Amino acid sequence: MTACSDSSSSSQTNNKIDYTKNYPPSNGGTLIDAMTGEPSGLIAMIAGESAASAIAGNIFNSLLKYDKNLELTGELAGSWDVSDDQKTITFHLKPNLKWADNQPLTSDDVLFTWQKVTDEKTRTPYGSDFKLVTKAETPDANTFRVTYAQPYAPALDTWAGLHILPKHLLKDQDINTTAFARNPVGSHYYKLEKWKNGQFLKLTRNENATQGQAKIDNLLSRIIPDKAAQFLELSADNIDSMGLNPIQYARIFPARPDLNKNIALYKELGNSYTYLGFNLKRKPFDDVRVRQAINYAINKQEIIDGVLLGLGEPVASPYKPGTRWSNPELKPYPYDPNKAKALLKAAGYEDHDGDGILDKDGKPFTFEILTNQNKEREMTGVLIQRRLNDIGIKANIRVLEWASFLGRFIKPKEFDVVVLGWSLSLDPDQYSIWHSSQQAPGQFNFISYSNPRVDKLLEAGRLELNPDKRMKIYHEFSKILLEDSPIVFLSAGYGLTAIHKRVRGISNPAPPAGIGHNTYEWYIPRAYARNEMSEH
């Protein structure tokens, strides 16, 4: 066992290395990245947070996965069939699958995982989709079959999100308390070698991985809560990769040629969008003309330029641009204050008393924009406030801590307008957000949107497993949503990643699935490997 040097000494030598040379892919090396929070455990169905999914995603497999173009493809399943009545899905597992401890991975493990996620005693918030399965069976060791009471199109997406757990290790354990969550055995490219609480998690290559072998030997994720400290660690060459904010990407990097010499920047469309949502139960937001007027009055490009420093794109539907679910014909409302004023006038809003604020029935048009403590959302609120002021609407901004925001305002629907974000869905089903039946406290249609045509489309979309037919349904749904303007789509920011130039094999420009879609193909040429502590 020899200790070489600590990582800090490598920064001086690395400045002299020429990172422009090409090397063929090779095995070995350690990739160090940073994350702001520590996973609570590595059983994703229980942990739930993004840090857990990021790490567990390297350790566990699902039946299906999304490929680089965000189309579903097999992971543990080599193929799958949907029955003619669209109620039964049969997954055929790839042959000779193994767990990291060399035990065979069979359909029994899949069945066990389904039983756990649907078990009343399991502390998971993600069980509801899987409870729709009326029958789960394993005709043989390589076949897993689920039957639903009626066709359920998002099913395939749910199976792409469920990490399959090893029955032989967990069958006698309480999944809520098991030590397995901190010492997991999976089937994917990596296995957990060490977890030092509050400091780092180290993964090493799983030699038994049946999905192929990753090229990089070790993935080390350091827990560094402060983004500025992460940036300093990146500058000092102590970490290889981190997510940047727009200022670091657009201002600091261009001004620092020394950083650009060692570090490459990547941008890809992120997985969420920001929106302004109306409380449709409150006047005057129940009037579509008022909502459309506000949509015309907001300059989305200004928000992208001002808040995201140009590092974002406008969106016109709740689907990731470039994927099949996003309707290419839809365009965001252009910035047009005159049209906004005309619509408001048609809705009865004019400045009768000459105080510069529109009014109707003697009441001035003022409301409150509510958002949570998130700098980008706060700044977005300020820009919206100014544009609304231009057309005679007075808006006040209120910023709240997340739990108070949800508990006191969103759940009881005590708000006028919110600035918030939703994920850009990979599966197009958004029943829980837009269907009129989902308005009870705690449900996700908290803006109280209700449109019978949208309800019908959402219901139809859930029953249709044919992707082409489904696509038409959701294109139509997006069109109505845009016309109706229950929310104003503001922007989708880019994910901004800095990765050290020693790491090769990264797709640039990023495909729809993002640069991380092929991390197992990334490699670190031996000449560039850092001078690490190594065990011999």
Place this chain on the structure above:
Amino acid sequence: MLKYLVKRIFWMVPLLIGISLISFFIMHLAPGDITTSEASFNPKASEESRQKLRELYSLDKPVIVQYGLWMKRMATLDFGTSFASHQRPVFWQTKDKDGNVTLGMIQEALPITLLINVLSLILIISVALPLGVVSALNQNQLTDRSITLFVFIGFAIPGFWLALMLMYWTGVQHTWLPISGLQSIGHENMNWLAQITDTLKHLALPVFISGITGLAGISLFVRNGMLEVLHQDYITTARSKGLSENRVIYGHALRNALLPLITIFGLSIPGLIGGSVIAESIFAIPGMGKLFFDAVLMRDFPVIMGILTIGAVLTLIGNLIADIAYAWADPRVRRGVVQ
């Protein structure tokens, strides 16, 4: 004195119960619980599932019932397990039936915070005492003014900014010190001397940053205490008796000027374990401040209550120690206590 002590310790019990009761209710006044964390604003997590989670955590019961359950556990010194961090014990390690040991969250975070704070306290005392004394002895002269200026800069400078500047200077520009974390990767593979050096290098900046504000306060305190004492009649008497200046200052004045410091240090005992959220977040140190902050954000009630309870116990003990030490140091107080 013994009777006084017994009485004081006896009184701690109802005080602690009162503190825990208030803490428990205030904690539940804040909206939301563990199921309201950001991840749960997720359409894949249905309201029914969250309701079921609340039942599993007993969060659906009235607060008074939850408090009763908590008290019942606490009677056996069981601090419970965290909601947010996969069933980790809040206070002390547990062993499951397979023999796997899980370390307690406070058990892990406390020594780190304690080490940083004790080191910074040593730094504060060793720098602030001479500074304060020198400052007082040279009242209104250049030395005094320079020290006072330094002290005010120490007060005014934002800790996080100074921390980042120092991290950049000592970690990026020069590679003298590590930037963040508590140990280097591969710390276990080092020999014991290298391990100690490695840890000390990692601790240098956090200790300095957490010391700098305290240093300013204490040196000002010592200076003013010294000045006050130096103007007392007994100092004039001592001088007129022909005692050497050193004897007057270090034998008579300093000792009396430092008496109030005992109280301050006694009261700072709970602070020693409280940790600093800002310093711990910036330097990526898994200490008590960060633990408490995260627990509050996640509404991780068992951890919040665990830390509050231990904090309350230590505050009471700190007060007691301060009183005892003060009585020991000052005969007038001692006599008062006995009476």
